[in-house]
Structure formats: C-alpha cells, structure tokens
Amino acid sequence: MKCKTHSKIDATGGCINCGNFFCDKCLHKIKGKNYCNECTEELATKAEDKNNESKNETKVIVQQQQQQQQGEGGGLLSGIKFSAGCCIGLIIVVVIIAIFILMASGGYR
Numbered sequence: 151m152k153c154k155t156h157s158k159i160d161a162t163g164g165c166i167n168c169g170n171f172f173c174d175k176c177l178h179k180i181k182g183k184n185y186c187n188e189c190t191e192e193l194a195t196k197a198e199d200k201n202n203e204s205k206n207e208t209k210v211i212v213q214q215q216q217q218q219q220q221g222e223g224g225g226l227l228s229g230i231k232f233s234a235g236c237c238i239g240l241i242i243v244v245v246i247i248a249i250f251i252l253m254a255s256g257g258y259r
C-alpha cells in the first residue's frame with residue numbers, strides 16, 4: 151500500500167477519519183490517532199466553528215442580560231430622556247416663535 155498523496159512512498163498508516171493510507175509525512179497524530187492532512191484541517195476548522203459558536207452564544211447571553219438590565223432601570227431613564235427631549239423641543243419652538251415675533255414687529259416699525 152502506497153501513500154495516497156505520495157504514490158512512490160509506502161504508506162505507514164491509515165487516517166482513521168477518511169480511511170485512506172498515508173506516509174509518515176502526511177499523517178498527523180492527534181490524541182494518539184492518525185489523521186491525514188485534509189482531515190487534520192477539517193478537524194481544525196470544526197474546532198474553530200465550535201469555538202465561534204460558543205462565543206456567539208455567550209455574546210447573545212450577554213446581550214440578553216444587558217437588555218434585561220436596561221429594562222429594569224431603563225423605563226425611568228428613557229422617560230427622563232423623553233421629557234428632556236420634549237422640553238428642549240418646546241424651548242426651541244418658543245425661541246423660534248419669539249425671534250419671529252421680534253423680527254415681524256421690527257419690520258412693522
């Protein structure tokens with residue numbers, strides 16, 4: 151039996167994932183088991199995917215916690231912000247009206 155990637159080199163073992171035979175150069179020992187180059191990469195990407203998934207899960211949980219915290223004290227805060235916005239809006243409208251009246255009365259003189 152020859153190595154699958156090196157047709158001139160004798161295979162020294164088989165990949166336990168895909169079942170193909172490879173030489174020493176192509177085989178990687180992971181946790182005492184032989185894997186070929188391809189399957190090693192596959193395992194690596196799978197491991198990365200798992201890491202990413204768990205990271206995303208923790209992100210979602212953190213976001214949910216933040217939303218809950220905002221929900222508890224946020225009602226008051228957003229209420230204050232809302233009324234403050236209203237006050238500023240009213241003040242701006244009053245100032246504009248005052249300026250308009252001043253200009254209009256100035257024009258009539």
Ligand SMILES: [Zn+2]
Nearest residue numbers: 165168186189
């Ligand atoms: Zn393999």
Ligand SMILES: [Zn+2]
Nearest residue numbers: 153156173176
């Ligand atoms: Zn090889």
